[in-house]
Amino acid sequence: MPLIGGVVTAIGFNLQWMDFLSYGSEVYERFTPEAVAYAYSPVGDDYFLRAGARIGYSNLQPDMPQSVKVEESDIYGAAEMGLLRDGLLIPTFTVGTGLLRRKVSQEIADPIIITGSNPLSQIQIFPFLYSTVGLGLPFFNGRIVAEMMYRYLWVPQDARMGNAYGVEVTVEL
Amino acid sequence: MKTLGILFAVGVTSCTQLSTENRDKAYVVYLPDTIASQHTLAPFTLGPQTLTTLTDASQMKGQYFQIRQGGALHIQDMHGSLIASDKYTNHKPPAVRYTLRDGIIVPSDYNTLMFFSAFYGFEKNFTNLDTNTGISKEDFHNWIGNVQIIFEPSLLFENPTLFINSIEKINAAYAPGQKQFILYQRSSLEAVPLASNLQVISHEFAHAVFEYTFFKKHYNPEGRYEQEETIRGINEGYADFASFVATGRTAITSASIPIFTGQRDIKTVNYTFQTLLQDGNTPNPTCAGEFYCYGSLFANALYQWSISQGLNPYDPNQRGHFGSIVTAALLKTQDFLTQRLEDLDFSNTPPQTTYNPKANSPMLAAFFHAFLQALSHAQSVSLCPFLQNNFGSDFLQTDTVATRCH
Numbered sequence: 295m296p297l298i299g300g301v302v303t304a305i306g307f308n309l310q311w312m313d314f315l316s317y318g319s320e321v322y323e324r325f326t327p328e329a330v331a332y333a334y335s336p337v338g339d340d341y342f343l344r345a346g347a348r349i350g351y352s353n354l355q356p357d358m359p360q361s362v363k364v365e366e367s368d369i370y371g372a373a374e375m376g377l378l379r380d381g382l383l384i385p386t387f388t389v390g391t392g393l394l395r396r397k398v399s400q401e402i403a404d405p406i407i408i409t410g411s412n413p414l415s416q417i418q419i420f421p422f423l424y425s426t427v428g429l430g431l432p433f434f435n436g437r438i439v440a441e442m443m444y445r446y447l448w449v450p451q452d453a454r455m456g457n458a459y460g461v462e463v464t465v466e467l
Numbered sequence: 468m469k470t471l472g473i474l475f476a477v478g479v480t481s482c483t484q485l486s487t488e489n490r491d492k493a494y495v496v497y498l499p500d501t502i503a504s505q506h507t508l509a510p511f512t513l514g515p516q517t518l519t520t521l522t523d524a525s526q527m528k529g530q531y532f533q534i535r536q537g538g539a540l541h542i543q544d545m546h547g548s549l550i551a552s553d554k555y556t557n558h559k560p561p562a563v564r565y566t567l568r569d570g571i572i573v574p575s576d577y578n579t580l581m582f583f584s585a586f587y588g589f590e591k592n593f594t595n596l597d598t599n600t601g602i603s604k605e606d607f608h609n610w611i612g613n614v615q616i617i618f619e620p621s622l623l624f625e626n627p628t629l630f631i632n633s634i635e636k637i638n639a640a641y642a643p644g645q646k647q648f649i650l651y652q653r654s655s656l657e658a659v660p661l662a663s664n665l666q667v668i669s670h671e672f673a674h675a676v677f678e679y680t681f682f683k684k685h686y687n688p689e690g691r692y693e694q695e696e697t698i699r700g701i702n703e704g705y706a707d708f709a710s711f712v713a714t715g716r717t718a719i720t721s722a723s724i725p726i727f728t729g730q731r732d733i734k735t736v737n738y739t740f741q742t743l744l745q746d747g748n749t750p751n752p753t754c755a756g757e758f759y760c761y762g763s764l765f766a767n768a769l770y771q772w773s774i775s776q777g778l779n780p781y782d783p784n785q786r787g788h789f790g791s792i793v794t795a796a797l798l799k800t801q802d803f804l805t806q807r808l809e810d811l812d813f814s815n816t817p818p819q820t821t822y823n824p825k826a827n828s829p830m831l832a833a834f835f836h837a838f839l840q841a842l843s844h845a846q847s848v849s850l851c852p853f854l855q856n857n858f859g860s861d862f863l864q865t866d867t868v869a870t871r872c873h
Contacts, residue, residue, distance in 0.1 A: 318619020319537035359657035409514030
């Protein structure tokens with residue numbers, strides 16, 4: 295991590311899979327890629343604060359019957375603050391919060407008919423909190439960092455969400 | 468921290484509102500009542516319906532039913548859509564998500580749409596119980612208690628070899644004894660979701676009625692009749708006929724699983740018991756469902772008989788009349804069957820627990836003797852030809868024909 299005083303910024307992406315309670319006890323993995331931006335500032339020997347912003351998107355749907363589908367498309371933005379220790383491996387701990395915008399739409403097909411116009415369609419906006427632990431691997435003197443991460447999301451209005459896993463790659467600007 | 472508090476307050480008030488208040492109207496997938504005057508069958512519909520017995524929408528609790536999600540069902544045995552289970556553990560309340568629009572519950576996701584749809588379907592069966600079976604709702608509720616409808620539990624098998632069967636056969640099920648209904652996971656193989664299909668729900672609900680009537684309110688997995696392949700088939704046949712009584716439709720699964728079209732249509736059964744006998748233990752090309760085939764023949768006989776008696780299949784009250792006749796007969800059938808087995812010196816023979824038409828036929832014939840005995844003489848005489856037609860003219864025992872068919 296080539297940080298000697300001042301603030302260094304980085305951008306990247308996160309290939310993330312989010313656990314979604316599917317129906318009963320089944321969970322399906324929802325691919326939820328993110329774009330991420332960081333600003334690092336040193337706070338002591340090898341320790342850095344990492345302010346971050348991220349946006350994510352998901353449109354993957356679970357298996358549903360042919361005649362009734364209720365599809366959910368999510369886009370969200372989040373702000374976070376993390377602490378990390380520089381080294382050959384970079385452990386990180388981050389907490390954050392954000393807002394999720396979900397578009398719910400229905401798809402109805404024969405032999406089901408519908409009364410009214412798109413009654414289930416709606417836009418929902420949820421706040422959420424999360425904490426993340428990660429382990430980064432620096433390349434090219436830390437200009438590129440690949441980080442494996444585990445995140446727990448707390449979404450008061452959607453108990454189906456919880457765990458997320460991913461690999462994040464960022465490049466110093 | 469103050470900023471976070473404001474953020475959350477804005478979020479909660481501007482979107483989904485989870486409420487514990489009673490709400491009685493929700494968007495569901497439902498099957499409207501048939502239209503007798505036009506002789507047409509209304510299609511499955513997504514629209515608002517009143518849930519009259521729902522008391523807590525946020526927990527999916529009602530006066531008679533409660534939805535559960537996940538958990539583990541411990542399986543001792545299973546046959547068709549009947550599961551012998553001794554316990555259900557680690558269950559949890561369902562993750563219900565909805566908004567209110569003009570006072571109507573609008574499900575926010577597929578799961579919640581199915582929770583409300585299934586609840587509505589079971590409620591419909593319960594509220595029509597008097598009409599469709601002649602059984603008092605109060606008596607039935609006193610027996611069955613508050614019923615759990617379990618969405619996709621994990622199945623833990625005491626006998627690991629049952630696992631193979633479960634993958635193929637389970638879609639919806641009833642656990643007698645425990646008195647629980649099970650709705651298995653959704654699939655893109657379904658058209659109308661099984662969890663919202665009143666035909667399927669009515670079939671499963673009828674298994675509870677069969678437990679109440681034929682099994683005399685007590686299902687013992689080790690019992691003689693519970694183990695008889697014949698009675699399993701009769702149970703399925705009664706459930707198919709009861710589904711017709713509840714909905715006016717005869718093809719029980721075709722709306723949900725189109726690839727099954729024809730195999731479970733009680734209006735048209737293109738084989739007889741004699742065909743099954745000729746095929747022996749090998750699955751019949753036109754009916755591979757083993758004991759279900761006995762049931763389809765029984766259900767078809769009941770259907771053809773009720774039509775011959777002037778039933779307008781589009782009239783729910785007329786269907787209920789015939790449903791009540793059959794259900795009332797089942798209430799008395801076990802006693803007559805036990806007596807019949809004693810008369811035939813057949814009561815101490817071990818149960819025939821596997822599919823074998825030849826070996827199953829004595830119990831089947833004895834059942835029909837008892838069932839016809841439980842009907843009035845006029846009803847028995849009018850039903851008899853349809854049983855003879857489906858099972859063979861010589862199938863019924865001689866004294867059965869002499870006393871119950873003429």
